Amino acid sequence: xxLLARRSLLAAAAAAPALLRLEEALAQGIAPRRGGTLQTxxxxxxxxxxxxxxxxxxxxIAASKxxxxxxxxxxxxxxxxxxxxxxxxxxxxxxxxxxLQENVTWHDGKPFTAEDVxxxxxxxxxxxxxxxxxxxxxxxxxxxxxxxxxxxxxxxxFEPFLLMFxxxxxAIVPKHVYDGTDYRTNPANARPIGTGPFRFGEWQRGNFIxxxxxxxxxxxxxxxxxxxxxxxxxxxxxxxxALQTGQAILSQANDIEPFDVPRFRAQPxxxxxxxxxxxxxxxxxxxxxxxVAPLGDVRVRQAIAHAINRDxxxxxLWFGVGKPATGPVxxxxxxxxxxxxxxxxxxxAATQLLDAxxxxxxxxxxxxxxxxxxxxxxxxxxxLSEYLKQSLRQVGIDLVLESTDAGSWARRIAGWEYETSxxxxxxxxDPSLGVERTYVSSNIQKVxxxxxxxxxxxxxxxxxxxxxxxxxxxxxxxxxSAVQKLLVEEVPQIWLMEMAFPTIHERKLHNVxxxxxxxxxxFDDVFLAA
Amino acid sequence: MSAFLRRFARNRGAVVxxxxxxxxxxxxxxxxxxxxxxxxxxxxxPFQPPGEDGMLLGTDSLGRDVAAGIxxxxxxxLIVGAVSTAVxxxxxxxxxAVAGYLGGWADxxxxxxxxxxxxxxxxxxxILLVAIFTPSIASIxxxxxxxxxxxxxxxxxxxxxxxxxxxxxxxxxxxxxRPLAIVLTDILPNALSPIIVLASLMTATAILLESSLSxxxxxxxxxxxWGFLIGSGRSVIRLAWWMSVFPxxxxxxxxxxxxxxGEGLSDALNPRLRKxxxxx
Numbered sequence: 085x086x087l088l089a090r091r092s093l094l095a096a097a098a099a100a101p102a103l104l105r106l107e108e109a110l111a112q113g114i115a116p117r118r119g120g121t122l123q124t125x126x127x128x129x130x131x132x133x134x135x136x137x138x139x140x141x142x143x144x145i146a147a148s149k150x151x152x153x154x155x156x157x158x159x160x161x162x163x164x165x166x167x168x169x170x171x172x173x174x175x176x177x178x179x180x181x182x183x184l185q186e187n188v189t190w191h192d193g194k195p196f197t198a199e200d201v202x203x204x205x206x207x208x209x210x211x212x213x214x215x216x217x218x219x220x221x222x223x224x225x226x227x228x229x230x231x232x233x234x235x236x237x238x239x240x241x242f243e244p245f246l247l248m249f250x251x252x253x254x255a256i257v258p259k260h261v262y263d264g265t266d267y268r269t270n271p272a273n274a275r276p277i278g279t280g281p282f283r284f285g286e287w288q289r290g291n292f293i294x295x296x297x298x299x300x301x302x303x304x305x306x307x308x309x310x311x312x313x314x315x316x317x318x319x320x321x322x323x324x325x326a327l328q329t330g331q332a333i334l335s336q337a338n339d340i341e342p343f344d345v346p347r348f349r350a351q352p353x354x355x356x357x358x359x360x361x362x363x364x365x366x367x368x369x370x371x372x373x374x375x376v377a378p379l380g381d382v383r384v385r386q387a388i389a390h391a392i393n394r395d396x397x398x399x400x401l402w403f404g405v406g407k408p409a410t411g412p413v414x415x416x417x418x419x420x421x422x423x424x425x426x427x428x429x430x431x432x433a434a435t436q437l438l439d440a441x442x443x444x445x446x447x448x449x450x451x452x453x454x455x456x457x458x459x460x461x462x463x464x465x466x467x468l469s470e471y472l473k474q475s476l477r478q479v480g481i482d483l484v485l486e487s488t489d490a491g492s493w494a495r496r497i498a499g500w501e502y503e504t505s506x507x508x509x510x511x512x513x514d515p516s517l518g519v520e521r522t523y524v525s526s527n528i529q530k531v532x533x534x535x536x537x538x539x540x541x542x543x544x545x546x547x548x549x550x551x552x553x554x555x556x557x558x559x560x561x562x563x564x565s566a567v568q569k570l571l572v573e574e575v576p577q578i579w580l581m582e583m584a585f586p587t588i589h590e591r592k593l594h595n596v597x598x599x600x601x602x603x604x605x606x607f608d609d610v611f612l613a614a
Numbered sequence: 615m616s617a618f619l620r621r622f623a624r625n626r627g628a629v630v631x632x633x634x635x636x637x638x639x640x641x642x643x644x645x646x647x648x649x650x651x652x653x654x655x656x657x658x659x660p661f662q663p664p665g666e667d668g669m670l671l672g673t674d675s676l677g678r679d680v681a682a683g684i685x686x687x688x689x690x691x692l693i694v695g696a697v698s699t700a701v702x703x704x705x706x707x708x709x710x711a712v713a714g715y716l717g718g719w720a721d722x723x724x725x726x727x728x729x730x731x732x733x734x735x736x737x738x739x740x741i742l743l744v745a746i747f748t749p750s751i752a753s754i755x756x757x758x759x760x761x762x763x764x765x766x767x768x769x770x771x772x773x774x775x776x777x778x779x780x781x782x783x784x785x786x787x788x789x790x791x792r793p794l795a796i797v798l799t800d801i802l803p804n805a806l807s808p809i810i811v812l813a814s815l816m817t818a819t820a821i822l823l824e825s826s827l828s829x830x831x832x833x834x835x836x837x838x839x840w841g842f843l844i845g846s847g848r849s850v851i852r853l854a855w856w857m858s859v860f861p862x863x864x865x866x867x868x869x870x871x872x873x874x875x876g877e878g879l880s881d882a883l884n885p886r887l888r889k890x891x892x893x894x
Binding site for chain 1 (some may be wrong): 652656676831853
């Protein structure tokens with residue numbers, strides 16, 4: 085107990101925003117109403133609804149209503165209580181102690197305890213998720229102090245540790261169902277069992293997934309909704325129509341194409357939000373292979389960065405859904421430094437840099453020819469590549485576009501068989517979790533979403549290592565600011581846009597986007613006004 | 615020649631087709647003069663309706679001039695149509711001529727080979743070939759040629775079979791003319807009319823095939839073609855109808871023109887109609 089007393093208890097402060105929201109709702113005269121079914125959509129259909137077994141976008145959206153994490157995160161990435169009602173960090177910054185909610189039951193009626201948490205972290209996700217394995221292998225000891233207290237002791241301090249406990253990264257799964265089985269083939273995967281406000285109801289493949297209110301949910305009186313129905317609608321125009329006619333009252337992620345967004349913004353009964361992706365903060369960039377001349381030359385990369393109008397991309401291609409990137413760290417990610425700015429749109433500066441790099445205009449004004457693998461993720465990405473081709477043509481770089489399919493794209497990026505392409509990567513709230521991997525030389529691997537470009541700079545390696553190992557956020561900020569300033573000079577990848585996805589819902593649906601994970605919240609406080 | 619033109623002109627549809635075709639070819643040839651710069655240039659604000667901002671047919675989602683796209687698209691469509699037809703004719707006429715002239719086992723072998731290609735749905739085969747060889751203008755031309763030659767082979771073989779035993783051919787053989795010379799100078803010129811008619815129709819089919827491939831995203835990503843224009847405009851059709859309607863009209867009119875011209879050629883080259891024409 086003395087140890088506990090010495091720890092700074094953060095939970096009370098963290099709980100405040102949740103209370104505020106309820107007050108706000110009451111102040112507006114909208115008391116939560118019980119009842120009603122939320123009709124929404126899911127694109128594409130997930131293969132399974134067990135987090136960890138599958139962590140793709142659609143799975144995360146639907147399964148985050150069934151499962152919960154220890155914590156959830158505000159739009160500014162402050163941790164908020166979920167299955168953990170409070171938590172504390174020891175003075176040596178190595179021991180995290182979580183106090184768990186006590187009256188939580190699994191959907192099969194069994195009680196939720198500290199053992200479930202230890203099993204989920206140390207066994208389930210450790211085996212299934214490579215990203216979790218990289219972080220959790222730093223845990224020296226995981227102990228259940230009692231049925232509702234868990235203690236993790238790390239080898240070394242790791243400041244972003246708490247960010248790992250969102251449901252989208254580490255969902256807590258029932259030990260009594262999974263321990264000692266093959267997690268991937270466990271028959272219970274067909275009817276997932278979690279602690280969340282909604283339990284699995286019915287899944288007609290290719291048609292819909294129905295989640296129903298779990299009556300034994302640990303927050304009294306919640307959830308407010310009777311059920312959530314996720315309809316599988318493969319065609320984007322049909323989805324837009326469903327939203328327009330009110331057959332669906334919520335769309336999320338990739339459901340609605342950017343070019344349809346202005347139309348829905350004008351529809352008075354709908355609200356369009358682009359918030360709720362701060363935890364993921366996907367950043368898109370021109371993936372450049374440094375092994376290919378002239379892309380290894382920093383002046384050429386700077387010139388390309390100068391030649392591209394990122395405002396045009398955000399406004400004209402994505403219709404204002406997302407905003408222009410300023411550097412390697414998204415502005416919504418922790419330790420973002422606004423003073424580190426990548427080269428601005430300036431065609432004259434671009435041509436001067438190319439002259440300096442010795443790339444003189446040849447026949448037809450062409451200075452260099454670079455091949456470009458178009459990202460095969462749909463139309464807007466093809467348009468983006470066409471825009472880049474045209475922008476670079478203005479400074480004398482001939483971008484030759486190559487089409488491919490999704491499988492070949494991943495294989496060629498992983499195999500370093502490309503000159504340029506487009507890529508976008510989740511940042512998971514902290515540069516050590518989601519940014520470092522693209523730039524450090526120790527992560528030059530033949531695997532997608534590693535440092536496939538082959539950028540190598542000992543200073544950058546050292547600064548990322550320093551920021552990763554420092555226990556004090558102020559020290560981390562110093563190292564991250566330094567590395568951001570260095571990277572915007574070197575532009576190892578040419579950043580384009582901080583991406584967001586539109587969440588569109590009827591105004592009578594309340595409390596949809598409150599967290600930095602947006603529609604990945606458990607929806608226990610979402611309600612339909614009369 | 616003037617008699618041929620007179621017979622051709624008697625088919626009024628054919629004249630309309632020929633005029634349209636000349637216009638399309640003119641548009642393709644003069645595209646760089648009509649629209650200096652590249653069709654990929656962002657010339658104005660995105661999604662401008664026709665007539666506004668000095669854009670005759672409006673702009674697309676990147677502010678590119680749709681009219682410029684159609685003019686340069688005519689180049690791609692006509693090149694693909696002409697070259698792939700030429701390649702298909704080369705393969706088809708060569709195989710058909712050998713099969714029809716030699717007969718016997720060579721005929722059997724070539725015809726079974728041809729039937730093998732005819733059993734595969736041509737569009738599916740074209741998609742497959744383009745996907746395997748990665749989309750580019752060369753792979754598209756090759757794919758279209760590969761799926762279009764079998765009908766040529768069959769037509770040429772049939773013509774050769776009937777001409778093979780005519781007296782003038784036998785005479786040439788008796789005179790000791792070499793087989794290749796007989797095929798090229800005696801039989802082929804007499805089999806030319808159905809081939810010419812077929813070629814005009816094949817060009818139309820090739821343009822449609824290229825447009826379909828581009829529509830599905832299997833076009834050359836560096837070439838602005840009509841199919842690409844429709845494909846990229848399809849999803850925003852509620853926002854900007856002009857992006858898909860005008861290129862669609864261009865394809866429709868060009869294919870119609872080629873079909874009308876083909877019909878006119880067929881009439882003009884048909885010996886029976888020729889006699890009827892003479893009697894008038």
